[in-house]
Amino acid sequence: MVTEQDVVHIADLADIGIDFAELGIFTGQFNAILEYFDILDRVEGGGSFVFDLTNVMREDEAEPSLPQEEVLANAGAHEDGFIKAPRVM
């Protein structure tokens, strides 16, 4: 059972932005869905699997990349060839 407080916490973790009006709806839906997910409690075992697979790594070779102006074309803001982001501190 998740509470509205839990949903606010999850929304914060996910940086999703939530307001009071939707909180009750999301909380109700989450509880119905999570109750359904409880069926996974019937699955026996856990942990990890060993598959007969190995990672595929390519050589680290420099290749041509997209021109800077094309990459910046979709950015909201840029300055001196850098993408501008909101301040972190």
Next chain:
Amino acid sequence: MVTRQITFEPDDRYHAFLTICQKAPHGDGKLAGIAVAVKDNISTQDIETTCASKILKGYVPPYDAHAVALLKKAGAAIAGKTNMDEFGMGTTTENSAFGPTLNPRDPARVPGGSSGGSAAAVAAGMVRMALGTDTGGSIRCPAAFCGIVGLKPTYGRVSRYGLIAYANSLEQIGPMAGTVSDVSLLMSVIAGYDRRDTTSYDRPYQHTPSAEIRGLKIGIPQEYFGAGVDSRIADVVRKAIDRLEELGATTVPCSIPSMEYALAAYYVTCTSEASSNLARFDGVRYGPAADTKKPWHDAFREVRRAGFGPEIRRRIMLGTFALSSGYYGKYYAKAQVARENVRRDFARILAGADVICGPTMPTIAFRFGEKSDPLSMYLSDILTVPVNLAGIPAISVPCGKVEGMPVGLQIMGRPFEDERVIDTAFAYEQAVTG
């Protein structure tokens, strides 16, 4: 290389397209001059690509997805970008931020989803073929609801490079068309190895469909005909399987016990992957801009609240929860065990049967607004998600009608035996269309 162009000015009364390319250039090759529609979560150079989300409004990719580059190389004309459930999250195409697509067979009903625009464009005769993507049924469901053919290829067979990721471990780009032959033709163009997709497998597809299925063994899982499946659909699909038997196939009953928790395992897995994948949409590199004067979290939340629809926010939060400290073992870890059980169930059945047959969807296409509760919507994916968990190929081919609406026969096969799945569908199609 491009020498010609086609004029593409369709009457889009069903809102199949988000972008229409009225002048579509094309080259030479086996798809020369054929108009192909591309789902809007597949990157197309110089053509807006939004995933039907406000958060990517105005985004114009500077490069082509590998599958799109292959289409162009084969001479296809990219006719436009098709509507979908936002980021592929949905079963009806009602979750598009730009309004729903209507089902050409009955405009009061949904076309299915999430590749609903691609299915409607084909079903309405606007294009001969289209690309869709299938994470939990998103090619097969709309193919079934709109009465066309759609293939979810074996995982790894078609490059995901340039597909805007929602749930990497489940999704594949695949072909949709009016006939099995055209699905096969399109598959022959898009399948093959691509070093830029680390899960790509070197298994090109060069196959001409054969209707010869004598001796084919078909597994019939009881779960595909049980509770929750409309009995009229079960009857139509059983008759289609009878037809395959008349063509020389034999059937064996079987069971997929892991179906009990497959849907929960699917939704835990896909929402978890989504919560990570969709973190990149922050208004910094693409889409409507974040306010750079505000602190990071405030700016980020503002963009994401305005840009993501309710289903996206729901799934990101569910996934964040499933992966959060204290819940990981209960949800994500268990879902991965369940997923392995599904894979093993299919491997066991497919050791004794060549293909597995059942309905694609448990019901016919819903009326608009018929399902508004998220959980009941998720439950309608029960017959399609096991295939994605197992990574195997599956096709939906029209096999009759209920209430005048199309019903899809789903044919599932062993990994990398997309050819056999195609042949079985082709045999059925040839037998009924004569």
